[in-house]
Amino acid sequence: MSASLNDSHLNELFDQLPVLAGRERRLEDLDGGLTNRNVKITTSDAVYVARCSGSSSSLLAIDRDNEHYNSRAAERAGVGAPVIDYRPDLGILLIGYLDGITLSKDDFSRPGVIAKAAHACRTLHGGPRFRDDFDMFALQSSYLKIARQNGFRIPDDYSDFADQFESIRRALEPDSQRTVPCNNDLLAANFVEDGDKIWLIDYEYSGNNDPCFELGNIWRDNRLTLEQLEELVTEYYGRPTRHELARARLQGTVSQYGWTLWGCIQNGGSALDFDFWEWGMERYENAVEEFRGPDFGGLLDDVNASD
Structure with a gap:
């Protein structure tokens, strides 16, 4: 329409x-x-x-x-x-219509918002299973094929990080069957705050997925700090955990590398007056920052820690 x-x-x-x-x-x-x-x-x-x-x-x-x-x-x-x-x-x-406050990125700095967001995610994840699964590794591959078949512009060095992306897939694979119903696209605008409760809206990309993808995607798409990611993971699991924190951080990188191509496809195929290229490049820069960062190798080790 x-x-x-x-x-x-x-x-x-x-x-x-x-x-x-x-x-x-x-x-x-x-x-x-x-x-x-x-x-x-x-x-x-x-x-x-x-x-x-x-x-x-x-x-x-x-x-x-x-x-x-x-x-x-x-x-x-x-x-x-x-x-x-x-x-x-x-x-x-x-x-x-939900009569509440639609969050902005800055709202996550307000006291209590991250805890309420974590509770909303736990509630969704503990609810009825969704119809289909969501796998960003498979979706990224599909998006890349679509972009290439249609001649859509992608970052010149995008494929230079394919090996790092694959290394994350291998590191996450031992626990990849632990899936829950996830929204998978929790931008700030998809949180609606109603007093002490947060609602989650927009299920276009929803599917059963690793809960750490949800947490990592929230971190990156809403420009949270690493300290805020740790707070989010701790609030979600009820305890600080090196294993889940590393998993959420790696899944955040997975999300950004995949959503980059979403922006490329929209940049090439959408008639909307919106800068999809800039949107995609913001996510690409997030992914590259992690791929090239000093913590990357340690995160691959920590994701399977027994803590």
């Missing part, structure tokens, strides 16, 4: 949803949504968000049926917005 759809066209689509049919409503575009348009819908007695998807998701391997299934599982876990309706023929997932 194009972001250029006007309110008249949207209302024609929304009239096909029973909960909205024939009702007066006010539409308001929400920020974000690089692969979909998010529209806040206010009626006389309820507020909803319509996640309107488009064709751009095809190159990015976004499965909207999987997103719907996992959104319902997150709702049952107690950290996802209520799912009201799903119309794949219209490209619409209708969810309840």
